[in-house]
Amino acid sequence: MRLLLVRHGETPNNVAGLLDTAVPGPGLTELGERQAAALPQAFADEDIEVLYVSTLVRTQLTAAPLAAARGLEARVRDGIREISAGDLELLPGDTAGAGLQYMRTAFAWAAGDVDLRMPGGENGTEFLARYDAVVAEAAGTGAATAALVSHGAAIRTWAAARAHNVDVPFAAGHRLANTGTVILEGSPTDGWKALSWAGATVVPAEESGPAGRALGEAG
Structure with missing residues (x-):
């Protein structure tokens, strides 16, 4: 399956x-x-068969033009909502303080420390399980994209x-702008390979270069 992960528009x-969050x-x-x-034109070459949004209003508003253009119903799922900031909610999300703590915690999950808990929020096991469940549901529809x-x-x-070719240093060093998209292919059973990140081809993890800075980017 081809999987398009699209960040919502600016808020x-x-x-x-x-x-x-x-x-x-x-x-x-x-x-x-x-x-x-602009999304319908941006995805003009993508044969999108199913469309999911989170329980946050901004994703539903972002997806609405694409849904209308393709005649799709946006399926609302809590599992792909943002990582809960917990006690850090509505604090400045810059590269210091709360923002740094937030992204360090999230990337620690990606590195395997899934028992670590966001202050007042969820842990990595909980986040990955809910996100995995929606991806698995999408794959289970039989849709190609x-x-x-x-x-x-x-x-x-x-x-x-x-994604086997995306490591934490790569993800930390590559922010995703509003409506930026990560495109992957694979399946929940066989695993995932990232094809592009915000329009740029993703190289193998071992070739991704030095670790970037962990950037605060909740939303």
Whole structure:
């Protein structure tokens, strides 16, 4: 299966630089609306058969133009919502302080420390299980291509944990802008390979270069 993991469009709290993960969350900015409107053309060459969104409003608004253009029903699933910030909710999400703690915790899960818990939030086992369940559901539909409109930290963490050619240094060093997309192929049984990350080809993990900085990118 071809799997498209799409970050939602810009929100007011993205602009403010805040860790914003609670349901239902804010809507989109004017730029975010334009980003959403551009998705049907951006994915013109993708034969998307099923479309999933999270329980946060911003993913549903982002997916709406694509759903309308393709005649698809966006399936709402809690499993692909953003990683809960817990006690860090609505704190500044920059590369220091809360933002650094948030992404270090998330990337620790991708590196295998799944028992580590976000302060006041979930642990890695819980996050990966819920995200895996939606991916497995999409694969179970038999669709050749599925799109999941999700969230920046969740996509980067899941991809680093599940794609054999994406490691934590790569995911930490490559932010995903609003409506940026990670494209993978594979299956829950056979595993996943990342084909592209925000439009750039993903090289094997051992060739991904030095580790990048862990960047705060909840949303």
